[in-house]
Amino acid sequence: MIGGMTVHDNSPDLWRSTFPHPSAEGSKYDRGHAVVLGGPMAATGAARLAARAALRIGAGLVSIACDPASLIVYTTALQAVMTKVVRDEAAFTDLIADPRVTATLMGPAAGVNDRTRNLVLAALAARKACVLDADAITVFKDKPDELFGAIRSPVVLTPHTGEFARLFGEVSDREASALRAARTSGAVVLLKGRDTVIATPDGRVVVNRDAPPWLATAGSGDVLAGFATGLMAQGMAVFEAACAAAWIHAECARAFGPGLIAEDLEAEVPSLLRTLLR
Numbered sequence: 001m002i003g004g005m006t007v008h009d010n011s012p013d014l015w016r017s018t019f020p021h022p023s024a025e026g027s028k029y030d031r032g033h034a035v036v037l038g039g040p041m042a043a044t045g046a047a048r049l050a051a052r053a054a055l056r057i058g059a060g061l062v063s064i065a066c067d068p069a070s071l072i073v074y075t076t077a078l079q080a081v082m083t084k085v086v087r088d089e090a091a092f093t094d095l096i097a098d099p100r101v102t103a104t105l106m107g108p109a110a111g112v113n114d115r116t117r118n119l120v121l122a123a124l125a126a127r128k129a130c131v132l133d134a135d136a137i138t139v140f141k142d143k144p145d146e147l148f149g150a151i152r153s154p155v156v157l158t159p160h161t162g163e164f165a166r167l168f169g170e171v172s173d174r175e176a177s178a179l180r181a182a183r184t185s186g187a188v189v190l191l192k193g194r195d196t197v198i199a200t201p202d203g204r205v206v207v208n209r210d211a212p213p214w215l216a217t218a219g220s221g222d223v224l225a226g227f228a229t230g231l232m233a234q235g236m237a238v239f240e241a242a243c244a245a246a247w248i249h250a251e252c253a254r255a256f257g258p259g260l261i262a263e264d265l266e267a268e269v270p271s272l273l274r275t276l277l278r
């Protein structure tokens with residue numbers, strides 16, 4: 001108990017019973033379809049990292065929704081991840097209206113502009129499981145209430161400390177700040193750092209402690225967002241998916257060791273999954 005809050009340390013005991021297991025009879029469609037918003041031509045890496053992470057963690061299908069100009073980059077750089085050209089908000093809304101689309105990820109290198117803002121609002125209007133990271137958070141810095149008012153479905157916000165401050169004010173006590181933010185926004189808030197705090201609007205608080213320092217590397221947060229999205233796409237509840245993603249993310253970094261770059265994280269997933277699914 002800290003300051004009237006009960007805070008649990010993250011461990012598979014908290015979420016293993018709801019971790020998605022592929023069914024023997026199922027097809028890829030039974031494992032969910034995640035749609036990741038791609039960044040523009042000059043900033044495709046973050047969405048690519050996230051999309052591959054979502055696939056690696058078990059989503060049956062992952063598509064990157066991209067503008068026509070950047071299609072060539074995504075299609076040549078990715079194989080198992082699919083690409084869908086999205087010219088405008090209406091096309092994005094149509095894409096995610098497919099009942100087989102089960103989760104969306106918005107924000108990694110999307111750009112801080114009206115397009116990102118409108119597509120985030122479109123994603124939230126679809127009322128599907130949704131992860132909002134990076135620019136999907138920053139783009140609402142002047143109008144956080146507009147974002148909070150649009151959150152009516154299972155949503156995870158994954159800010160680093162700087163992004164957190166843009167919506168909620170400076171972080172003081174990390175657990176109390178994350179809990180306050182979850183209550184204010186109506187979303188699960190995953191506040192990243194060495195100790196990552198995951199808090200829900202109904203008062204649950206979990207801390208994933210002592211991630212190795214080499215996890216603080218460019219693109220690592222994009223991989224984390226992809227893990228959470230891939231788990232939610234498979235139907236895992238939003239809080240449990242956020243906790244599982246944070247735990248797996250840190251364990252992948254621990255397993256790889258120093259010298260890690262973001263691309264290395266997903267290679268550690270299969271051995272962790274073998275243990276978790278046993």
Ligand SMILES: NC(=O)C1=CN([C@@H]2O[C@H](COP(=O)(O)OP(=O)(O)OC[C@H]3O[C@@H](n4cnc5c(N)ncnc54)[C@H](O)[C@@H]3O)[C@@H](O)[C@H]2O)[C@@H](O)CC1
Pocket residue numbers: 043044045046047107108109110111134135138160161162163218219220221222
């Ligand atoms: N390979 C890629 O294409 C990558 C693209 N990225 C994208 O680059 C854009 C900028 O991302 P940034 O994460 O630099 O964010 P921002 O540029 O939005 O914010 C960074 C600023 O926030 C402040 N800050 C405070 N606490 C911080 C913390 N704990 N970690 C980081 N910054 C903190 C610092 O003043 C820092 O200058 C985003 O669109 C992001 O998705 C990054 O994800 C890195 C990898």
Ligand SMILES: Nc1ncnc2c1ncn2[C@@H]1O[C@H](COP(=O)(O)OP(=O)(O)O)[C@@H](O)[C@H]1O
Pocket residue numbers: 134160192193194195196210211212213214215216217218219220221222223224249
């Ligand atoms: N000192 C630290 N020790 C361990 N992990 C850290 C530390 N600082 C940040 N991290 C982790 O590194 C990741 C960085 O994510 P983020 O800030 O979104 O970077 P990016 O936008 O480059 O992906 C987060 O998962 C965070 O929890």
